Amino acid sequence: MMVLLDALGRRWALRILWELRGAPLSFRALRSACDDASPSVLNQRLAELRDLALLTSTEEGYALTSEGQRLGVLLVDLDRFAQHWAKKL
Amino acid sequence: MMVLLDALGRRWALRILWELRGAPLSFRALRSACDDASPSVLNQRLAELRDLALLTSTEEGYALTSEGQRLGVLLVDLDRFAQHWAKKL
DNA sequence: TGTAGTGCTACACAATTCGTAGCGCAAGCT
């Protein structure tokens, strides 16, 4: 758990998983989806998430693995929470 | 959602919420629960999470708000995922 | 008047991230 919290608590990590939840994206597409995050960090995060077996690089671009998609589902829950939460803020 | 992803994607943010999921903790107790993170960042994160209304400071220490606890529930789901995921790694 | 514990600040150092430029490569066109 701590390993995961640590990995997800790095810049763009959660965002990358969120942006890939639907379909695979190319490096550049992912980058522009992530507010043009700097390519160095982006690539570093991709490598880390790949090491954690949460995503892989396919011919169609970067895509979540089956494990990554399980995590993606949790992010959808998080999104539901975010909407409920935004109203009360 | 982006606001939330950005806030949670900062060092110790997720960890703080995770450590507070059970009971309130004092500043120092929280600090030692978080691998003795440096007090400056810890305090900064606490201020940010307080601004987002996810936690408050009570007489018993720092505690999740009702919104924070809703998020805490999602972290428990994340923990279940983490355990399943750790086996496959 | 001391001692012990608290929340928290200060500050120099280290690590991380940003922003921009551009390399090397493959595909397609002329």
Added chain:
DNA sequence: AGCTTGCGCTACGAATTGTGTAGCACTACA
């Protein structure tokens, strides 16, 4: 062959963020 276009990704100085340690101001209790 040459030329362009788009790709994944690297390089690197500047800016931002986090670390580690010391210790202040305060309260409670002896």
